[in-house]
Amino acid sequence: MSAPSLTAFTSIPLIDIAPLFGADEAAKEKVAQEIDRAASEVGFLYVTGHPIPAALINRLEARAAEFFALPQAEKDSCYIGKSRAHRGYVPVAEEGFYDGSDPTKIDKKEAFDLSIELPEDDPDHLRGYRMLGPNQWPENLPAFRQDIYAYYEAVSALGRTLFSGFARALGLAPDYFEAFLTKPPSQLRLVHYPEQDPHAAARADWGISAHTDYECFTILHATGPGLQVTNAAEEWIEAPPVEGAFVVNVGDMLEVLSNGRFIATSHRVRNVPEERFSFPLFCSLDYDAAIEPLPAFVKRDGGARYGRFIAGDHLVTQTMKTFNYLKKLHAAGRIAFPEPAADTASFGRARAEA
Secondary structure: OOOOOOOOOOOOOEEEOHHHHOOOHHHHHHHHHHHHHHHHHOOEEEEEOOOOOHHHHHHHHHHHHHHHOOOHHHHHOOEHHHOOOOOEEEOOOOEOOOOOOOOOOOOOOEEEEEOOOOOOOOHHHHHOOOOOOOOOOOOOOHHHHHHHHHHHHHHHHHHHHHHHHHHHHOOOOOOHHHHHOOOOOOEEEEEEEOOOOOOOOOOOOEEEEEEOOOOOEEEEEEOOOOEEEEOOOOOEEEOOOOOOOEEEEEOHHHHHHOOOOOOOOOEEEEOOOOOEEEEEEEEOOOOOOEEOOOHHHHHHHOOOOOOOEEHHHHHHHHHHOOEHHHHHHHHOOOOOOOOOHHHOOOOOOOOOOO
């Protein structure tokens, strides 16, 4: 049995995942079948029936708007390059997924990155694991840390439920991934796309250029349209917000674990004139988790389509390719690409920029 192929889809399927929170096993299996179809043919899905309250999302949006409205100097005080755990403020042009052939094509966004809150004496942080450690927080916004981290914890819990749904979709035990979720470096990004001047000279065609996500899957809330997903015909399909739903998409790690059955589909954010906020949670397994095709899929496909790598090494390697402060540290010989993941290629049936 060969792995399914990306289809020439024209819309993103919507799945009610409420049964995953209940006790009806038959209903859970039905949801898993829907997840399997969406993940293997599209790589994206909308999910409803989740328990995240609207009030929590409203506070998330309000705190993000307050932070990005701060003077540049105050935002820069939390610059991500000051953090050994890759946490903090990401200014415009700090990160880019473009190939560097045209330096004017910068991603039109700024961001704030955070993850699981860990102390300075956390053993993995002391060991030098770049994605694990304490967060940076702005000093002059007292509600920011409380409200943003409350959302992080709630959506991370949703992620654990979705892990069980993906496990069922792959024919695994519902709790299969729990052993690899003890301290995952799952990252929440607050992304701000400023209002664009329609009369200004265009400097890029996108807010974020085409890419796949590095982790297992992403849970996204956004305040406006702009997200586009590529299909098998190399057409860009709009994925606008749906009221009450999150966008979920497959990442590199889940594609590898499924030996290509699930697809890390390439996506981008086009430039839009209106101000837009986006809040992706990138759901990862533990830093030391080995990512390789699972035996059942290797047997099914007659061999492994992907090599083995370590989750944290993949995150660091891919991040080093896109963040300027990490590129500078690498050029100065202060950090090195993790081994053996240094040559990890792009994943997915990723489509080149149209």
